[in-house]
Amino acid sequence: xxxxxxxxxxxxxIGFIFSIVLLLTFQLNAQTAESQLQLFIDxxxxxxxxxxxxxxxxxxxxxxxxxxxxxxxxxFYFGKNSYFLGEYKQSINWLSKYIQLKGTSAPFxxxxxxxxxxxxxxxxxQNKSELSEIEEDLNSDFECYSQDKMVCPACKxxxxxxxxxxxxxxxxxxxxSGGDGYLSCTEYNLFLxxxxxxxxxxx
Ligand SMILES: [Zn+2]
Numbered sequence: 001x002x003x004x005x006x007x008x009x010x011x012x013x014i015g016f017i018f019s020i021v022l023l024l025t026f027q028l029n030a031q032t033a034e035s036q037l038q039l040f041i042d043x044x045x046x047x048x049x050x051x052x053x054x055x056x057x058x059x060x061x062x063x064x065x066x067x068x069x070x071x072x073x074x075x076f077y078f079g080k081n082s083y084f085l086g087e088y089k090q091s092i093n094w095l096s097k098y099i100q101l102k103g104t105s106a107p108f109x110x111x112x113x114x115x116x117x118x119x120x121x122x123x124x125x126q127n128k129s130e131l132s133e134i135e136e137d138l139n140s141d142f143e144c145y146s147q148d149k150m151v152c153p154a155c156k157x158x159x160x161x162x163x164x165x166x167x168x169x170x171x172x173x174x175x176x177s178g179g180d181g182y183l184s185c186t187e188y189n190l191f192l193x194x195x196x197x198x199x200x201x202x203x
Contacts, residue, residue, distance in 0.1 A: 033066075034067065037062070037063050037066055037067040038067075038071075040059045040060075040062055040063050041059070041060070041063055041071070041073070041074060041077065043059050044056045044057075044059035044060045044063070044077060044081070045077055047059065048077065048080070048081050048084070051084070053081055053084040053085050054085065056077075056081050057078075057081055057082075057085060060074060060077060060078045060081060064078065072098060072101045072102050072106075073098075073107070073108070075094045075095070075097045075098035075101065076094075076095065076098045076106075076108045076111070076112050078094050079091050079092075079093070079094030079095035079097070079098060079112070079115065079116075079119075080095070080111070080112075080115045082094060082119075083115050083118055083119045083122070086122075086126075088119045088120075088122045088123035088126060089123060091115065091116075091119040092116060092119045092120060092123060095112050095115055095116040095119065096116065098112050099112055099113070099116070148184065148185065149182040149183070149184065150182065150183050150184070150185060150187075150188040151181065151182060151183075152174060152176055152177035152181050152182055152183050152188075152191075153188075153191060153192075154174055154175075154176045154177065154191070155174035155176070155177060155181055156181075157181040157182065158174070158181050159173065159174050159177060159178065159179040159180055159181035160172070160173065160174060160179075160181075161173070161174050161175070175198030175199045176191060176196055176198055176199070178199065183196075
């Protein structure tokens with residue numbers, strides 16, 4: 001009887017202790033995870049200050065994906081680091097978010113403003129230069145790669161143009177390259193742009 005009762009009590013006790021241990025473990029784990037993520041922010045900032053922007057980015061990404069709610073300073077750090085990575089649009093988004101959240105009294109307000117305008121400027125320049133690169137491609141001459149003679153595209157180097165007729169084909173000397181079937185690089189580029197005049201049109 002007594003033995004039975006003791007066992008019953010001790011089972012209850014064990015159960016109680018077990019659930020407390022379990023609860024503490026959970027809380028401890030949650031705290032550890034959170035403080036670990038807080039440490040990730042500090043690590044990221046240190047890496048950013050050492051100009052290891054890609055590594056800093058990895059740390060910040062982990063924090064952004066896992067820490068809820070996000071501390072506002074991560075928006076500043078991530079936005080600033082994005083500027084150094086050349087991710088200007090991302091930088092603009094996060095720095096604007098930080099300024100919106102924290103206002104002018106934010107601890108990093110001045111720096112956030114500074115990097116926001118740098119990112120905006122770079123973003124505009126980047127888009128402008130991409131546009132002008134495309135324009136340059138369209139206007140640029142074909143490289144003849146130091147070949148001084150290019151095969152004439154009209155007669156394919158034969159020097160003869162063949163016009164298919166109903167009864168018989170008509171053969172004529174190529175009006176672009178003459179009989180030799182080659183063009184100079186300048187002529188070749190004019191031809192590609194449709195600006196090379198056939199010989200019979202030249203007065
Ligand atoms: Zn030709």
